[in-house]
Amino acid sequence: MMAATILGNLAQKQGWIGGWADLGGAVLPVNEPATGELMAEVALANPADVRRAAKAAREAQCAWASLPFLDRAAIFRRAVVVLEREQEELASWIVRETGGILPKAQFEIGSVINLLHEAAAMLTQPRGLILPSNEGTLSYARRVPHGVVGVISPFNFPFLLSARALLPALATGNAVVLKPDPRTPVSGGLLHALLFEAAGLPANVLQVLPGEADAGESLVTDPDVTMISFTGSTAAGRRVGELAGKHLKKVALELGGKNSMIILDDADLDAATSCGAFASWMHQGQVCMSAGRHLVHEKIAAEYVKRMTEKAKHLPVGDPYRENVALGPLITAKQVEKVTRIVTESVAAGARLQAGGTAKGLFYSPTVLDGVTPGMAVFREEIFGPVVAVTTFSTDEEAIQLANDTEHGLSAGIISNSLMRARAIAERLNVGLVHINDQTVQDDGLMPMGGRGSSGNGSRHGGPANWDEFTQWQWVTYKNAPPPYPF
Template structure:
């Protein structure tokens, strides 16, 4: 991939066209393994945001007036373009520092989001209500929210962008997308290129790479009806404060400190395989990674040995230039945070059984035992390939430890007796839970989101998207004018 070989190099995407931003700012698109500059993206200004919003206001009204069949056809066309795309896989690998399998997953998942959203467009959007008034027809109908600002993260930028864009458009909204500055290519402008190639109507999707000031203007703009943010709990709180004062619809999909519970009857080999995937997949840089391995003492020694062996066998390196299991941590700040969390835990008595070292941003998968439950490594989201282990005696202690967190995103329970494991899962305080599977799970038809510090608002996926991206309106029709006393 040569630098500047994209039609969108140096641009933003406003009113259906790639254009230079006002002020001419640029963002480098870098290979996260080599730090090579692959291309540039335009860096939007506040003036660009205002121009994009003005375009989207008009476009959204026209788009919402189209038939469901027309909206669905556009989404299917975008899916077809994505399936034929030859360059986006490489861009995902290099811009996010991921192995090829992760890039393949993102593409397939983004296609699924588009095709499922196309089906969503034809869903019923209202119902007839009972009424005590003779001659009145009482209806409840769903209307598009209007303009949706989507502020997306760097870890799965293609699919997490499409998770908002596709259903929001299917239901008649327009979307203004601000991708992370770490991934303005595959998380933003490459998505715009898909829509442009598919012949999507002008203005229904605007892409505005940029910094905090762009995000702040999107959040505060009076014509933006809804803000959907995926990212850290810290930033989510700031957005919630701003949108709360504006009484603006908000959906926040935030971090997680997810528990993987291994019961005393679990198959240790299978559990360690699931545990390794849950904590190390994509360098542990997902909100649904396992941050706490809670293991019954009866199987703890065997589980720890097996997980340690698996971690030690994983290869780490540049995934674009060699066959490897893990790539780099996304940036130096994230690396420094991982080193600090691990170092503080070790200073508090934790022991590293394997890993714990790094070569530049390439961080070895790490297994840690004897972790103080009060340490940040145990209580905070890690976002690095580190697996802290805690040992418990019995189910009640496991449930109590799993629930001892401010987060509430996802948990998994592993055990041979599926009914018993299911009962344990039922007791866990989280929005998503899996039995005998890894914590990282996501399907376009399933409601995805969190409670507590893991989220605010609704859910993304399946029928939940109807709630997420529409507003309810009560409408009545009377057969003749109603008479009142005055």
């Protein structure tokens, strides 16, 4: 079974550079957040490993791009077969390594299956345009791969968010060096190595290197890596963007968010609280699209807070692998400390704690704060924890101003029985994603996903955006004979 194969390989402390191979010698422990149990040990890549992997990927890329397109498509389809066969065991691993509940792990796997189908389908799509030209000349533009794409992926949805860049990058003819987050090196990286090994991907086209910041910086600056796709915090993204710009590399940044749920006074409160609870508490709020602000019309705010508080008090928190719970642990003690600080500072500044606000180990209770104002930490900072922060407004104009009062611009949700009113608000929000009568955490892999401002640099993943991100235009002309020139 695949999970057993993973554990066997991890026990040998191996990494993946075109195949199972020893890395620099350091060991990275993989611990289960819910229990602290050591699940496995994997090799920790260093800058020398990155250099070796990037060079091997560069050497393999041309042959991969030249492989007949149906042969390449078949590899993605075989990966689907393997993933569908092994999904139950892989979901269990993802639950344990990430601290997420089982439906979240199943969503990741189902989404990656869809993305594999999409990657295979990309290979039968047109990749160029015939351009206007004079008689005797053929002029066209075609999409060509960048070469080697470096992918740096996060811990929260590691299997899915690695795949979101990895699969279209491969499909468009690039080789890939993937550096998963060191907190989830298996779900974010080595699972993909195993999957494509089983599917028959040629050697060296994919490299997987679990590593810390030094490995990440080496990947961004490596001369054989021509594009970087980074998903993670805004602070880390600024550093990646700085280094990539210095080395004149294309960079796609999908960063943090301070997203708003806007609840209008004509909203169905049952639907609104259901959407709002999911938007802030799904995966303990550790999602870039989580609702960090609940902007609620003053006429219904008291009832909204009351209903949300009741939900918070009855949602079970615990070990998602061994118990039937709604919320699992946060990823690390450092993250618990951050959430605790933001909540504590906000209460000291005048916010009212209606539910939660307590931690037991890595388990943080679903929390509700009301009376939140724009000067408070919980209004301004990305929380990445299970906190509903309620701010009231009196007019639609005020709701728009509050929602746009942030450097971020990722996602928004609007709940209203008046679609035209909600649409008028949506059109004035500075976000990359907006959902009317739905919540903020949305991702189907078929749409252009990305943010504005400090949520990203305008890059997009998914659907039609994949050709834009993972290829570049090349102009080609053919003439019957060379033309004469005056000198």
